[in-house]
Amino acid sequence: MFDQIFALINTLLWDYYVLLVMLIAAGVWFTLKLDFIQFRYFGHMFSVMRGSTQGGKSGISSFGALCTSLSARVGTGNLAGVAVAISVGGAGAIFWMWVIALLGMAIGFAESALGQLYKIRDDHGEFRGGPAYYIQQGLNKRWLAIAFSLCIFLGYGLIFSSVQANSITDALNHAYDFPPLYSGIVIATIAGIIVVGGLRSIANFSQLIVPFMGLGYVLVTLAITLWNLDAIPGVLYNIVTSAFGINEAAGGTIGAAIQHGVKRGLYSNEAGSGSVPQAAAAATPYPNHPVSQGMVQMLGVFIDTIILCSCTAFIILLAGGGAEQQMEGIRMTQDAMTFHLGAGGSDFVAAAICLFSFSSVVANYAYAESNLHMFKMDNKMGRIGFTAAYLIMVLWGSSASLPRVWVMADVALGLMTVINVIAIIWLTPTIVSITKDYFASRDKGDTPEYKTGQCPIQGNTESGIW
Template sequence: MINDIVSAVNNVLWGDGQVLIVMLLGCGLWFTWKLGAVQLRHFTHMFKLMKGSTSSTKEGISSFQALCTSLSARVGTGNLAGVAVAISLGGAGAIFWMWVIAFLGMATGFAESVLGQLYKVKDENGEYRGGPAYYIKQGLNKTWLAVAFSLCLFFGYGFVFSAVQANTITDALNNAYSFNPLYSGLVIIGLASLIVVGGLRGIARFAEWIVPFMAIGYVLAAIIIVVLNITELPAVLMSIIKSAFGLQEAGAGMLGAAIKNGIQRGLYSNEAGSGSVPHAAASAAPNPNHPVSQGYVQMLGVFIDTMILCTATAFIILLAGGEATGHMEGIGMTQAAMTKHIGMGGEDFVAAAICLFSFTSVVANYAYGESNLHMFKLDNKVGRIAYTIGYLGMILWGSQAALPTVWAMADMALGLMSVINIIAIVWMTPTIVSISKDYFAKHDRGGDMEYKTGDCEIQGKTEDGIW
């Protein structure tokens, strides 16, 4: 019965109804227009803001830690296994639609992260927390909708998404070394426990060190493979474009599959619009001290995740001859492609990469769920223990579950979160535009960039003493 419910919901969101595909594209276009194509006009500014982004305070983590924490959650199964799923079901053209949703998603990610930072609160330890539930409650005064989002987030990031990451890790280790998934799952639980016990700051410190290392290493490997196969690259790029629009022979029927799977897997990877990243944005002490600065930081995260890391995986698979098979293939397809490029060490390399990528996601997912405990007055010892037990239990279940079942539940959780969040941020467009114009004007004038309550008109009100 559970499988039937999950299937029915996903059919509305992603299948025949295509509700989310329309909403995501529409939301990205809406904020690209309302913010004056900020992802193009201010493309270099998001890199400039990373200078001096390593300073933190007792209330908030640094902007760089917030970026690495969000990348920890983003960079995982979606970048290695998700790209393979998109290609196996939608063909090479799915990659083009991943790029499209990422470009539009940069504007969406900017908008939701600005709200996350603006409406942040302090928890019982005096540390910043926030996210869609908080800006829905404070900005729109819709407590019931805030609670609905929090419940979806607990289901998704607190439980199901970590199961997806654990499933991919154990699958990769089983493919490469025939490790028993149960034992692999127990190891993941043990390692995750050591990190999450330190809370958000412990997770942020872990992400700050491991994310740059793993991302740079993976991209360098992809660049070497592209250089070694440079003569085949033009044909791969042409295949992506032709397949994206159904222009290849016998490819017209694949057009819908390319669009659907490209957007679906692209969203799962970069998370723009889903409402997850605002949790990381809200936890930061921004530099300059203005909510919009976190919009730029998290917009950069979308770019790194999809335009760089997902593209790297796509080229690795397509240059090895990967194509649509009609049935879902995950990390095994990426491992097979890497083996073709570098020999028997390929499986080992991908197994190591997916373990790092997915494990960082497992850890960051915990932080997103924990951020919502404050919404239910559960940010105390008992609440955290109960949440942690459920979180670790789902890792063990996911390590042994069937691939289609885990992905279907993840798609449903992500879809429900996205529907609520997109409605909320579009509803709050006046606030997003108003505070963005405040930042743009201060930046153009030069001098003090700090935001103070009353500098511009916003919906609802922020928590006293935050700004």
């Protein structure tokens, strides 16, 4: 029965292109409203990272927030998700991944700036925020805020970590024949040790592991790409022609390419889903302005999809991968890497998926935990109950079947995205207002600093934050 319900929701959201249209429309909307911010201020995304390593008593650093968001973003979507997109949608799915990422950069900017603007202090004096908070404070729609919080509990608190655990155990089973249940127990144990320390513990873990794993993966894939440099023009031609159905023999129809490219692209970079604003809100930004966190998280979308997902795509396509008769996951990526590196390729991907996916497992906890405050569960018993449910789902996911886990993940992500996209479009006047304020200060040569009342916004921010 539950499988039928999930299948129905997925059909409505994905097969009828509801989310595809919403995301593309929102991406175009914010690209135009913000004067092509992801292109005009591309270099500024990187410059904002200077001085971003210092946090405060109430919040983590901007760099910590970026690493935490990348911990959640950089995971199954980059390795297994890209393989799924190619196996079902063909090489053309990668083109649509790129499109949704470029448009998603503007969406990511908008939602993260809002998350930072409408943040609050929890019972421990630490910053918390996200869509539920800017929906409640900016739009005064508590019922919609509660609906989003329930979706993120279901998605990031329970299901998404199951997806990540599933990819880890499948990779280890494929490479070393490790029993999934035993691997799942180890994953749940280590995750439990990290998440009990709260958001700061998760941010510290992310700052340690994300730069190491991301750079290592890029260097290996770059070396393989350079080794096969003569084949790159053919791969790019395959991607572009398949994206528009010109070269359907290469795999996938245009509809499948668009659908699965957008779906897996969204799952990977999370732009528009409303997840990243939880990390953005937890930061003490530099400069001390909500827009600076928008710039930081816009960079995160670029790193995740344009760089890391492209690395995986080139590895698979250079190995001759394409549309398959059935959905392929991490094993397709492992087989491709084995093609390039020999027997060590499977070991490398197994190690990469363990690091990538495990970092997502712990970051997902932080996103859902940020919403406990909405239900007045931001206390010892509330955290214990949520943590127990989260760890049980990690263990369950380690042995679940791949198609069922992905279907549940798509439903949770889809519902979150619908609510969040509606909210941020509703809050467009505020996003435009604070963005103009930021760049007006910057154009004068001043360091932007936001203060309550200096530019018009919808609703109200919590007193004492700005």
